[in-house]
Amino acid sequence: MKYFKTGISLIVILLVGHYLHAQWTAPYANSWIDDDQPYVKIGILKKGLHRVPFSALPKGFPVSSPDKFQLWRRGKEVSIISTANQEIVFYAGPNDGASDSLLYRPMSARMNPYYSFYSDEGAYFLTVGNRPGNRAKAAPAPADGSIPVVTHHNEHITKVFQQDYSFGTNYPINPGFWNSYYELGASRTSLVYKDKSEAVIDFKLDDFVSNAGTPKIKLMLHGRSKNSRKLELYIGKNKNALRLVKALDNTGFAAVEYAFEIKPEDLDAEQKSVLVIRSPSSDPYERFSIAYYSIEYPGKLKMGTRQEYLLPAVSHQWSSIPVKEVPLASRMIDITDADNPVLLNRAGDNLPLPRQPGKSVILLSTSETIDVAPAKIREMHFQNYDPKAADYIIITTEALRSGAKSYADYRSSSAGGGFKPAIFAIEDIYDHFNYGEPSPVAIKKFMAYMLSGGVQDKYLFLIGKSVTQNERMVREIPGEVPTIGYPGSDALLVEGIAGGAVNAPVIPVGRLSAVTNQNITDYLQKVKAYEAIEPEEAGWRKKVLHLSGGKTTGEIVQLRDHLRALEPAVQKGIFGGTVKSYVKQQPTEEVENVDIAADLNEGVGMITFFGHGGTLITDPSIGHVRDANRGYHNLNKYPVMYFNGCGVGNVFCNRFNPTPPNPKAADRITLSLDWLVAPDRGAIAVIASSFESFVSPGITYLSSLYHHMFENTETVGLPIGKIQLAVANDVLSKHKDQYNIAYVHQSLLQGDPALRLLTVAGPDYAVQAGEGITLYSDSVNKTIGESDSLRVSVALTNLGRFVAGQVVPVEVIYTGEKAPVFRKVNIKFLASKQVFQISFPNGKDVKSIKVHIDAAQTLKELSRNNNVSELVIDWNLVKDMQVFSDKTLKDNIPPILNVSTGGRFLKQEESLPPNPVFNISLTDDRALPADTTLVDIFIRPCRNDECNFERMPYASNHLQVRASGSNALEVEYPAALAPGKYEMMVNARDASGNEVTQPYRMYFKIVKPEDMQHSLVVSPNPTTSYLRFELKRAMAQPLKSVRYLIYDQRGNQLYDEDLLVPDKKPVMEWYWQPKSNVMPGLYSYTVLLIGALGETLDVRKGKVVIQ
Known part of the structure; x- marks a missing residue:
């Protein structure tokens, strides 16, 4: 996320390039x-x-x-x-x-x-x-044998540089703003010249015919820093004889071309020269680079030494080319028009060449034919594409076709919307619509063709990766479904076609950057679960999380307030949702972690982030959804996520590895893509900028998005892709500057554009689950049984759309031994949640409290199945309470987790022998089944996030789970780990889903048997009442027993005891307590370690002070 000044200091750039753009109409390619x-x-x-x-x-x-x-x-x-x-x-x-x-x-x-x-x-x-x-x-034979002879050709020396990219996405010095379309001559270039360095190009004009014309140089240069500059061109026979040719004006990262003639004095006697390019700028960040240079000069024509010759224009209709040195087997062809070559026939030692006066000729002379x-x-199999046959277009690769087929099958089903999907392989699109050449141009031409009957109700879903970060691109873009430009823009693939306005996408487009068919399957399962949820089960979608960051106090306040200003759209609009905010606490450059696991796992419909970010991290940080230590497991409760943070949506940088060797690996999957494709958790859709995010256009876009998602009656409930179209048109109609235009182009939708997110077609009133009805005593000093009256608190929710002004009739029924007592209440403004209280006389016989919403069925709702709720009451149970609800009986207590090995608890950094067995015990206040889903064990062979945790599957790691009483279970994990350093993490939960208060985490070492040494610690020292002996055994050196002796200063033996060593315990503890007659002073101890055959393996001695 970045800032720029607004008001008069904001330069609104209306590039001519916005309007001088390619045409995408018939005839099609x-x-x-x-x-x-x-x-x-x-x-x-x-x-x-x-x-x-x-x-x-x-x-x-x-x-x-x-x-x-x-x-x-x-x-x-x-x-x-x-x-x-x-x-x-x-x-x-x-x-x-x-x-x-x-x-x-x-x-x-x-x-x-x-x-x-x-x-x-x-x-x-x-x-x-x-x-x-x-x-x-x-070619025909000449009618006249008298033909002028050509003695020279136009020689070319061309050097093309490809070491770098003119916009330098790998450099900290970059434009700071990128359009997704290419501009300013964007190209590959040389490496940058900086720190007053100069480009020096030595060249020689071999076989230069000085009387046949003037040599010329043409070159293309790029600025590589934000400042303006003069690029000085010098030429001379050597560096001591340079003349200034031109000082070229250049600004920022733009390209500049220039051509000039080489003068005779610029060449030495051997026709050598030097070209020097300098920038005299004093700017400390000044940089430039070279895209190409080309030198053209008249050279002596020596046929037979090369393949192609550029012959200068002449005024006559025939030329004669000397070909004496050309092998007779060589072919000579006029390839001036490469699509229509003309065969030439030699006449002895000469080649007659027909000419068009005033035009040059490219002559090919070769004896080589390339197989x-x-x-x-x-082999190709072209097929006819019917633009009207499909309304749901999938473009993918052949490798991903099976996954795409499953997705298309679902979309064609009634559960999937009854679309008419069609799958198109990107390779076929290249062949049909870009003459077989790989390029996103093919997709745009294809979509123009598919919309040639007019913009209809169609969707475009791109399934496959695209890599457009120039430094990471692969030639021929194999296995990709390309986006346009870097920053990548899928919107530009459908922009300005089918009569649409410049910059505006005309149909919804989304992308799933799948690299395997399993990615598609995993995402499809999430979509199916999301779309199968019944309205009465989707109340969690009305919960919205706001996360805001910032590096300074001012930023934190500004970003927080921007999101606060959007809360009314959620709370008071048609959506009628709730908002929970997380605000960064410390004004610092350091990333601050935020824990949203509880909210996510319970279910939220949308997560909005506004802060600094990158492809792998946000601040505040929510982490990757597959980060084991985060504890995310929101099965079937997938939110849509919106990120306003630099590069969070950049899935075009060749980062797709979900299991990298460490979290900082160059190929680690991007954060946003991980949230999208992770199976059984994460997000259902992500909208984020594919590159830089700026505050002002960011809040403009987000404000429009909230309006169309939560407030606008014409767009609430539309598929997310259509909402994005509405946002794009809204922003573009009000803002013409490059920042807002780029934000529209680069706001990438990851996910299915046909998804209807946060759908609220109508109201759906219900009593809140769990604690919707609560029974209270009439004062804090009385129990329910002592009260004269009973207070009933009722929590209502609206799981659907908010209808302003609608009155919701509610009936509360008190049932006891006598006739039921009725109370009626009318509730207004029920957007999301509302709590009311009502009192009943305490007959001290209450059996139930029932709440019935709209008993007369006067309102139209999504569902009436949740309109009735009843709290069943056992008077003998509740009479001594002050508060009673279903929550009283609900399991809210987390289980207790313990991890041990060898019958004891580990210490941080402890060394363990090979193949330790870990015992994980989980106890709860309720019954615990022996279920493998309740305990997750993770191991990583490092610490401090240098690598990722890996979950230990039960079957392949021989984990055994068994019940240990009705309220406990145990998991035995025989850890077959190689020697090295490890960290273990254990997450656990009870049958109700209550997570342990804190995951268990422990660093430990596995050491080689030969490296294990017996370790003895005697403490405390000094002591007053006891000595504790702790012996850590080297398992490679078995012990049978331990003998320890205590002596006073004179060497008198005070104590002598033999202890058997337990077979499997790596640590042995024992205590010595001095008798009352042992006086304060200095004492010594001796510990003998006895082997299996009774031999003394080791002797440890020491002194201790008794006070």
Whole structure:
């Protein structure tokens, strides 16, 4: 979470790029596909001629009519060189990233033509059509033999840097604000130049033809700090002869391109030169980097030494190229139009080349034909996509298809909403809608196509991971369902399409960053449980937790007050909920833990966090939901979570490991994703910013979210994805600055967008469970039996929607030996909870108190099953009490937990022999079944959060649970642990779910048998009345007995005793109490350790003072 100044000091930036954006309308990128034809996809990684033998094509691909072979790239047919000799020869090249420009604002902001963000592999499609395919044509012979000879070509020296990213997400010095779309020429670059360092580029113009033209340099630079600067370009024959070419103005992290001519004096006699780039800025954080440089100069044409030649424009219609040194087997092809190459035929030692006056030519001369690897040849099965066939669209990977299928099956069922789901593999979407090139562009084009009939009631659910932190991206983005940009934005995948406004998503979109099918299964089980809950069982959803942080007193107060201002929306709106707040207590940079386990486990509908955060932590810290020491187990009571904290929603940084070696591991699963995908606990949905969070736009977004979730009659109860759309439109209609726009883009919904969260379709009145009816004496000084009248307290709840002004009739019935006594009360403003009291004469015969809500059934409710509650009373039991309710009988007492080994309790840091057996005992005031779910044992091989706790499954660890009386149980844990340091944690609960007051935690060591030494401690010293001997045994050195002797100062023996050593106890204790005739003074002791054969293994001696 970050702050920026508001008012006149806030610079509202309305970038032109917001409006100069890509078009996503027809014709769509799949218009070239004929679904009735077979296709083969061919992957290309290098420029040049390529060969695919017919035999390498998939079995069943028709090869009987090679004249009908067609080759396609990016929706255009490519002319094949040859299909002779049972092979296909064609010119092809890798992916140049051209489609990346669709993700930039404006599109022209893609300034680096040499770098592709996502993919290097060019995609070509071979098919068999119903007409002859295009073939490369041969150039005609010149009519006139007198043709001007070309003696030089345009030589290029290009260096592209890819060591770093221009926005530097790994650096503390960064823009501080990111849009999710690409801008400012964002690109890979060199490492940064800082601390007054300069970039020095030495180069040489080999075979430079000085009279054929002027050499030129073009380069692209990036600022890498927030300040403005002058980037000075120098060139000269050496560093001592530099001239200033230009001082380029540059601000922040923007890119700047510049081209200039190299003068003759810039070159030495060997045509060498040096380019120097400096920043004279005095800013201590000044940084810059280089994206690329390209040097173009006229070079002597030496055919045969390379593959491609750029021939300068001429004014005539033919050129002659000397090819004497070119092997006769070489092919020469005009590839100026790479999709339509022209075959050239040599005439002796010359190559006639037809020209278009005023245009340059790219000439390919090669004897190499690259065989396409079999792995790069893949059979395709294009299918027709019907935009109207599905209203619930799932995009996933092939690896996750089985899990996605289960999810789609549920969504199509009546329990799941009766949707018309359809699953689309991301690989197919690349092929259909981005010409086979991996990129989020494909998803956006696909969604534009699926909405081509108009924006309908549709949902998009992305199932799969995406990694867009540039430094962690993998080329070709394998196994991903990509988002747009970094910070990642799924909203931009459906923004501005189907006639929608710029920046506004047009349909709900959510993401489940699953990496396994089990992740999908676990989440689906949570969704099923959430949607199956009956209204009368969902009262816990009306509870909202507010957590606020801050590092200073001012921040703490500000964030607390922001959330307080939202409480009326929860409490007094249609939702009619309750709010419980946790506020950070100490104004410090340190993270403060907050314990919300009791609230979460009891059930809360929403948790809202407003404070500082990161991908792995929040402040105040709630931890990962699978952190064993947190004690979270909220089965079937899953909240929606909202985080306003920097990067809490960033699931695009390649952190997906739920069991890392330690909590600080670089791949540890992000906090928000852990809460979402953890089985049987955690959250049902998470909304959080995928990167930086700012207070002002954050509270703007959150205020709108609360309004639409809790107050607005048109949006309360809608699916969460539609509520997000309403929030986006609300924010965008009122705010045009880049911060609020980015907040809309980067507010990531993790979870199913079709989920109806916190649903309250109508009121649902009930008597509060457990202690809804309470019987009191008429004063604190009397018992119920002594009272003249009895007070009855009734706690009512509204588990559903709050209807302002609605009066709820309540009838309270006192039943005793005589006729029942009735009281009627009308309750107003029952939003969530309300308690009222009523009195009855004490007939000292009360048998029950019954409460009946709306007995005449005048109100429309979600359920009437909870309108009646009765407190059954045993007069002989309650007459001596002052208060009685169901809570009196309810089990609220936590059990008692003890852990021992060898019949004794451990001490912190104690050393234990190999294979210790731990005995866990649990006792309670009620019956305890021998149930494995009541005791959880966790072990971790470290301390201080250097690694994670791992739960010890009962079966695989040979844990045994048995009853120990009716109110106790015991668990025996034979710990097969290797030597090392460990921490044990034991959580336990009784049959009613009451947790132990505090989990048991203990550090201990397992030592090697040979490292175990007998240890003797004698205490206290000095002493007055006794000596305690504690012998810690080395189990590798068995003892039979211990003999101890006491002597006075003169050496007189006062005491001598032999003690047998228990077989299995690692610690033995005994006491010596001096007799009354032992005077104060100095005494000595001797302890002999006797082995199994009666031998003395060790002798310990010492002195003690008796006072």
